[in-house]
Amino acid sequence: MASDKVTTFTDGNFDTNVLQATTPVLVDFWAEWCGPCRALGPTIDALAEANEGRVSVGKLNVDENPAITMKYMVRGIPTVILFKGGEIVEQIVGLADQAEFQKKLDKYL
Amino acid sequence: MATRTRDVTVIGSGPAGLTAALYSARANLKPLVIEGLEAGGQLMLTTAVENFPGFTDGIMGPDLMAAMRGQAERFGAEIVRGNVTSVDLSARPFVIVAGDDRIETQTLIIATGASAKLLGLPSERALMGHGVSTCATCDGFFFRGKPIAVVGGGDSALEEAIFLTRFASTVTVVHRRDAFRASKIMQDKALANSKISVEWDSEVVEMLDPTHGAVTGIVLRNLKTGAEKTLAVDGIFVAIGHTPNTTLFGDSLETDGTGYLVTHDGSRTSIDGVFACGDVQDHVYRQAITAAGSGCMAALDAERFLEAQGH
Numbered sequence: 001m002a003s004d005k006v007t008t009f010t011d012g013n014f015d016t017n018v019l020q021a022t023t024p025v026l027v028d029f030w031a032e033w034c035g036p037c038r039a040l041g042p043t044i045d046a047l048a049e050a051n052e053g054r055v056s057v058g059k060l061n062v063d064e065n066p067a068i069t070m071k072y073m074v075r076g077i078p079t080v081i082l083f084k085g086g087e088i089v090e091q092i093v094g095l096a097d098q099a100e101f102q103k104k105l106d107k108y109l
Numbered sequence: 110m111a112t113r114t115r116d117v118t119v120i121g122s123g124p125a126g127l128t129a130a131l132y133s134a135r136a137n138l139k140p141l142v143i144e145g146l147e148a149g150g151q152l153m154l155t156t157a158v159e160n161f162p163g164f165t166d167g168i169m170g171p172d173l174m175a176a177m178r179g180q181a182e183r184f185g186a187e188i189v190r191g192n193v194t195s196v197d198l199s200a201r202p203f204v205i206v207a208g209d210d211r212i213e214t215q216t217l218i219i220a221t222g223a224s225a226k227l228l229g230l231p232s233e234r235a236l237m238g239h240g241v242s243t244c245a246t247c248d249g250f251f252f253r254g255k256p257i258a259v260v261g262g263g264d265s266a267l268e269e270a271i272f273l274t275r276f277a278s279t280v281t282v283v284h285r286r287d288a289f290r291a292s293k294i295m296q297d298k299a300l301a302n303s304k305i306s307v308e309w310d311s312e313v314v315e316m317l318d319p320t321h322g323a324v325t326g327i328v329l330r331n332l333k334t335g336a337e338k339t340l341a342v343d344g345i346f347v348a349i350g351h352t353p354n355t356t357l358f359g360d361s362l363e364t365d366g367t368g369y370l371v372t373h374d375g376s377r378t379s380i381d382g383v384f385a386c387g388d389v390q391d392h393v394y395r396q397a398i399t400a401a402g403s404g405c406m407a408a409l410d411a412e413r414f415l416e417a418q419g420h
Contacts, residue, residue: 034247035153035171039146042190062250073323075251075344076238093238095146097192099208 005048007058011067017056019086024108025056026101029072029079031063036095037078043098044080050102054109084108112211114202115141116420117411120193120357121220123150124397125387127177127186128404129218129411134184136412141214142181142188143207149174150222151388152397154244161397173397198361198380215420216382216411219358219370220404223351223388223395228260232316233347240324240344241316245269249276252344256281258327260313261348262289267299269348274304281340282307283329308340316345353389367392376407384410 009017009027018025028044030037048057062069062077072081072088082090082104090104117133119126122144133140152158155170164173182188191207202213225243227233233241242248245259249272257277259270262284270280282299287309289296299305308329314337315328326341353369355362363371363379369392376384386403388395 031250033250035149035155036147036244036247038171039148039153073239075240075323076242076244076248079238091238097146097208 003045003048005052005057006045007056009058009060009065009068011065014060014065014068017058018083021056021083023054023056024082024084024089024105025058026051026105027081027083028057028059029062029069029074029077029081030059031061031077034077040078040080040095043096043101046098047101047105050098051105051109055105082108110206110209110211112213113141115139115212115214116415117141117216117218117408118143118203118205118212118214119218119220120196120205121145121150121222121387121389122148122178122188123152123174123220123222123387123400124177125222125389125400125404125407126150126218126220127174127181128401129220129384129386129408130181130186130188130404131177131184132405132408133218133411134181134186136408137185138412138415140186140218140408141212142186143191143193143205143212144188145221146192147222147224148190149178150400154246158397177401193357196357196361198358198383201382203382215418216384216414218376218404218407218411219362219378219383219385219389220387220400220407221354221357221389223353223392225347226350226352227347228313228349230313230316232319233345235319236316236324236345239322241347242344243347245272245346245348248344248346249273252277254278255343256341257344257346258283258340258342259346259348260284261350262286262291263348263350264291264295265350266348267291267295269346270305271295271299271302273346274302277304277344280305281342283311283313283327284309285312285332286310313345351388351392351395353392355389376403376410382411382414384414 117140152170159167197204317326370390384407386407387400
C-alpha cells in the first residue's frame with residue numbers, strides 16, 4: 001500500500017507542485033507495467049515518511065503524463081529526479097537503496 | 110547493530126534464491142532471504158514467461174516471482190529487503206552485514222545472479238535513462254515510432270530487437286562479428302522481420318549526444334574497413350551479455366576465467382558450507398527453470414551439510 005505521504009504529480013499540477021514548490025521535490029517517474037518501478041515503490045514510500053515536511057516526495061506516471069515525461073527527456077524508468085527551485089539538481093536512473101537517495105537529498109536540506 | 114543467527118541464509122531472490130528458500134523452509138531451517146535492490150531478479154524485467162513448466166498459457170515474470178516469494182514465505186522463509194555490504198567467509202559462522210543487520214549463519218546460499226553488461230563508454234553512462242537502456246521491456250514504450258539500435262548478437266540481443274519492433278519504426282542490430290551467436294531459430298525470426306536490419310562487423314565508438322541530454326545517434330566503426338558512420342537513432346539498447354554478481358565475495362571463492370562461481374558435487378563452492386545456485390554460477394543455461402532447479406540442489410546440499418555437522 002503506497003504511503004499517503006506520496007503525492008501524485010501530473011502534467012497539470014507539475015508547475016505548481018514541483019517547479020514552484022518551496023521545498024526540494026523528489027519525483028519518481030514510473031509506470032504500472034515496469035517491474036523495477038514497482039520494486040522501487042517501498043523505497044519511495046519510506047523516503048516520503050522519513051523526510052516529511054522537508055522534502056515533497058511524489059510519483060509521476062509516464063503513461064498518463066507524456067508532456068512532463070517528454071520535457072525532461074525521460075526515456076527509461078525508474079528515473080528519480082530531485083528538483084529544487086524549479087531546477088534539476090540530482091537524478092538517479094534505475095534502482096538504488098534508501099540510503100543512497102537520502103545521501104543525495106541531504107545535500108539540499 | 111542487531112545480530113541475528115541463522116542456519117541458512119540466502120542472498121538473492123530470483124528463482125534460484127526463492128527455490129532454495131522454499132526447500133530450506135520446508136526442511137524447517139527457517140531460512141533468511143536477503144533480497145537485493147533488484148528483488149525478484151531478471152524475471153522482473155521480462156513480460157510473459159512461456160517456458161516455465163506448469164503454466165499452459167505462460168505467466169508474467171513479476172507474477173511468477175510474486176508466487177515464488179509467497180510460496181517460500183508460506184513455509185516460514187523470512188524475506189528481508191536489504192543490500193548486503195559485506196560478507197566474511199573466513200570462519201563459520203559466516204558473517205553477513207546488510208544495512209543495520211548483522212547475520213551470523215552456519216551455511217550461506219549465494220543466488221546473486223548476473224547483471225547486464227555495459228560497453229563502458231562515458232557517453233553511455235551519461236545517457237542512461239535518456240535513451241540508453243539495458244531493458245527493452247522497461248523502456249521500449251518510450252520509442253513508439255522512433256528508430257533505435259540494439260547492440261549485441263546473442264539470443265537476448267535478438268529477442269530484444271524482435272520485442273522492440275512492437276514500438277520502434279526501425280531496429281538496427283549492431284554486431285561486432287559477421288555472424289550472430291544467437292540460435293538459428295532466433296536469427297531466422299529476427300532476419301525475417303522487415304523492421305530489423307543489421308550492421309555487421311561494427312563496434313560502437315560513441316553515443317550521441319550527452320550535451321543534448323538525450324540520444325540522438327550512434328557512431329559506429331566498421332572493424333574490417335575502419336570506416337566510421339553515424340546512425341540517427343532515438344534509443345540504444347545494450348544487450349552484450351551478463352556479468353555474475355560476485356563483487357561481494359572478493360577473491361574468497363573460486364571463480365572461472367570469466368568470474369562465475371565454480372561449483373562442484375552439486376552446488377558446493379570452494380568453501381565448506383557455502384553453496385551457489387542460479388546465474389551466478391551458470392553462464393551456460395541461464396533459464397528460470399535451471400536456476401530454480403539449482404536452488405533446490407543448494408538447499409538440499411546445505412541441509413545435508415548441517416546434518417553432517419550435527420545440527
